[in-house]
Amino acid sequence: MTAIARHMDAKRRREVVTPEGVPLSITLATRGSRLMALVLDYCIIFLTVLIVTVSLIFIGINLEQLDSLDGGGGEFLLVLFFIAMFVLLNGYFIFFEMGPRGATPGKRMVGIRVAARPRGELARSGERLTAEAVIARNLLRQIEIFLPLSFFSSAGEGGAGSAWIVGSLWFATFMLFPFFNRDALRAGDVVAGTWVVEAPRRKLADVLSLASDESKRGVTDYRFGDEELSIYGEYELQQLERVLRDGDDKTLDAVHKAIVRKIGWQAGSGDERAFLEAFYTALRAKLEGDMRLGQRKADKHTQAQR
Amino acid sequence: MKPPALRNPFAAKPLPEQPDIEAAALRSDRFRLEREGEWRRLERIVSRMERGRIRGLPDEDIADLPVLYRQAASSLAVARETSLDAATLAFLEDLVERAWYQVYGPRNGLFRWLGGFFRGGWSRAVRAIWLDIVLAFAAMAAGVAAGWLLVARNVEWYFTLVPGAMAGGRVPGASRADLAETLGVADSAGGLSAFAAYLFYNNASVCILAFALGFAFGVPTLLLLIYNMAMLGAMAWLFNSVGLLPEFMAWLSVHGTTEFAAILLAGAAGVHVGRNMAFPGEASILAATAQAGRRAALVMLGCVFMLIVAAILEAFPRQLAGFETRVLIGVFMLIAWVALFALVGRRGSAETAS
Numbered sequence: 001m002t003a004i005a006r007h008m009d010a011k012r013r014r015e016v017v018t019p020e021g022v023p024l025s026i027t028l029a030t031r032g033s034r035l036m037a038l039v040l041d042y043c044i045i046f047l048t049v050l051i052v053t054v055s056l057i058f059i060g061i062n063l064e065q066l067d068s069l070d071g072g073g074g075e076f077l078l079v080l081f082f083i084a085m086f087v088l089l090n091g092y093f094i095f096f097e098m099g100p101r102g103a104t105p106g107k108r109m110v111g112i113r114v115a116a117r118p119r120g121e122l123a124r125s126g127e128r129l130t131a132e133a134v135i136a137r138n139l140l141r142q143i144e145i146f147l148p149l150s151f152f153s154s155a156g157e158g159g160a161g162s163a164w165i166v167g168s169l170w171f172a173t174f175m176l177f178p179f180f181n182r183d184a185l186r187a188g189d190v191v192a193g194t195w196v197v198e199a200p201r202r203k204l205a206d207v208l209s210l211a212s213d214e215s216k217r218g219v220t221d222y223r224f225g226d227e228e229l230s231i232y233g234e235y236e237l238q239q240l241e242r243v244l245r246d247g248d249d250k251t252l253d254a255v256h257k258a259i260v261r262k263i264g265w266q267a268g269s270g271d272e273r274a275f276l277e278a279f280y281t282a283l284r285a286k287l288e289g290d291m292r293l294g295q296r297k298a299d300k301h302t303q304a305q306r
Numbered sequence: 307m308k309p310p311a312l313r314n315p316f317a318a319k320p321l322p323e324q325p326d327i328e329a330a331a332l333r334s335d336r337f338r339l340e341r342e343g344e345w346r347r348l349e350r351i352v353s354r355m356e357r358g359r360i361r362g363l364p365d366e367d368i369a370d371l372p373v374l375y376r377q378a379a380s381s382l383a384v385a386r387e388t389s390l391d392a393a394t395l396a397f398l399e400d401l402v403e404r405a406w407y408q409v410y411g412p413r414n415g416l417f418r419w420l421g422g423f424f425r426g427g428w429s430r431a432v433r434a435i436w437l438d439i440v441l442a443f444a445a446m447a448a449g450v451a452a453g454w455l456l457v458a459r460n461v462e463w464y465f466t467l468v469p470g471a472m473a474g475g476r477v478p479g480a481s482r483a484d485l486a487e488t489l490g491v492a493d494s495a496g497g498l499s500a501f502a503a504y505l506f507y508n509n510a511s512v513c514i515l516a517f518a519l520g521f522a523f524g525v526p527t528l529l530l531l532i533y534n535m536a537m538l539g540a541m542a543w544l545f546n547s548v549g550l551l552p553e554f555m556a557w558l559s560v561h562g563t564t565e566f567a568a569i570l571l572a573g574a575a576g577v578h579v580g581r582n583m584a585f586p587g588e589a590s591i592l593a594a595t596a597q598a599g600r601r602a603a604l605v606m607l608g609c610v611f612m613l614i615v616a617a618i619l620e621a622f623p624r625q626l627a628g629f630e631t632r633v634l635i636g637v638f639m640l641i642a643w644v645a646l647f648a649l650v651g652r653r654g655s656a657e658t659a660s
Contacts, residue, residue, distance in 0.1 A: 100356050
């Protein structure tokens with residue numbers, strides 16, 4: 001289960017090299033979260049239109065009656081209203097994606113953002129997200145979503161069956177587009193040279209080797225030999241780090257038992273956390289020391305590699 | 307806050323400054339504790355920029371941003387080689403990515419960008435696709451000629467080319483008076499907004515479709531232009547047959563110069579994308595499409611603006627003004643657009659065009 005999840009995560013991982021030459025690993029957004037963001041955005045737009053219309057009625061402007069006013073003033077307002085709606089529908093995405101977060105409110109809620117797809121010889125060098133790219137990817141929205149809708153509405157008037165078929169095919173083609181390429185690009189992303197990635201937002205956690213110093217004070221001083229520390233590799237170290245950060249007593253207990261058995265010590269009790277922290281620190285010191293010498297050990301099944 | 311100093315990450319371990327750092331058991335943790343202050347400062351600056359409060363930031367923070375970003379990037383590179391602290395590595399990766407988006411993000415907000423767009427970016431984009439404009443114009447001219455000639459040979463073609471909704475009372479066999487009436491000055495603006503809305507919708511659809519069909523290598527775009535212009539040719543023939551061609555042209559020119567220019571540009575944008583997909587040159591197809599797409603998107607954004615102008619012209623002056631006024635407005639708009647595309651932004655930087 002976790003192996004599958006890890007594999008799926010790795011499939012969405014991409015490497016981008018910044019202009020400074022630092023490789024960054026970027027995670028593509030899932031197709032599901034993008035659909036969710038789209039639905040949220042249209043809910044927001046729809047609610048805005050609804051609120052504006054209702055409040056216009058409250059201040060005494062009824063759109064239906066505007067048409068019948070004399071002198072053309074009412075009609076002018078009506079045309080303005082339609083143009084405003086048009087601008088809102090198209091400008092919403094462009095305005096927010098051009099902002100510093102590169103995401104519409106819906107995308108922000110889901111935790112994703114728009115970024116420039118790397119180009120260049122190896123397709124890895126990171127690029128600047130430009131205003132043109134944002135506009136291009138959002139103009140294509142018209143073609144992907146609203147054009148087939150207009151087919152449907154014309155089918156409704158004329159009752160022609162072929163318009164339904166054409167509209168559905170068109171709609172399906174663009175909706176399924178992200179499933180037929182590696183980077184989950186929709187047509188707008190292809191044209192604009194963008195992709196949608198998970199927005200980074202992890203915080204800095206505390207230093208673990210410091211905490212261990214404090215909790216160790218006054219308790220047994222654990223010392224590990226080289227033999228005991230050469231069993232585990234980097235993968236186990238990261239798992240141990242996660243367990244320590246989560247701080248769940250039951251898990252600590254189980255992990256403690258497993259490690260003690262593996263290194264052939266006698267299991268004590270009541271001091272699991274301090275033991276694990278000490279073991280973590282010692283193991284990390286050992287692995288990092290080896291790393292500086294160019295030896296890395298991925299996990300407990302592999303031998304250290306030069 | 308002490309000013310950040312550039313420090314060689316590969317230099318000998320500096321003397322610990324705080325007892326905290328001394329207490330850390332691991333060399334990699336000491337590395338982290340020494341730099342943590344700068345990372346946190348960068349995180350604070352980036353968070354404020356993300357919230358759009360760049361104006362509230364002190365000048366020194368903005369000045370230090372690139373330095374802090376580069377330091378964090380080099381910290382990340384070092385930490386990857388020396389540290390096995392997954393949490394710190396994850397934080398650094400995210401921090402550098404966030405800072406990267408800010409340092410290399412869109413430079414301006416939408417409104418400032420729009421200012422640059424109208425002051426030259428749009429015109430430069432239009433000039434950049436001149437070859438495609440020529441192609442699209444040729445297709446449109448061919449369409450008008452084809453429509454005229456087809457109807458001139460066989461009147462039945464008229465009903466094929468012009469759909470009922472567009473034709474209204476404008477059909478072959480209608481008397482001269484009837485046809486003149488369709489061009490007439492309306493008594494009031496009553497009912498015109500619906501007509502304008504319909505035409506705006508129709509033109510916007512044609513424009514978007516012309517652009518979208520560019521992805522089939524531009525051929526359907528040209529066909530669409532030919533078909534739409536054949537409709538115009540057929541109508542022109544009809545009015546010519548009763549000797550009303552100048553009046554028809556005047557009626558059309560009020561909004562038509564704007565509208566046909568928009569359709570021409572949209573078609574050219576589509577052809578541009580299609581042409582670059584078909585002949586990507588040395589770039590990969592994806593890269594060539596993306597580059598052409600960005601340029602075409604600029605042109606298309608301008609088209610949307612032109613269509614809005616055309617809708618406003620369509621709703622009022624066309625139906626209310628007399629013959630001379632119509633010609634005047636139409637010709638004025640044409641000159642205005644051509645001047646905009648040909649002259650504006652010639653000396654400006656290519657900042658928005660690239």
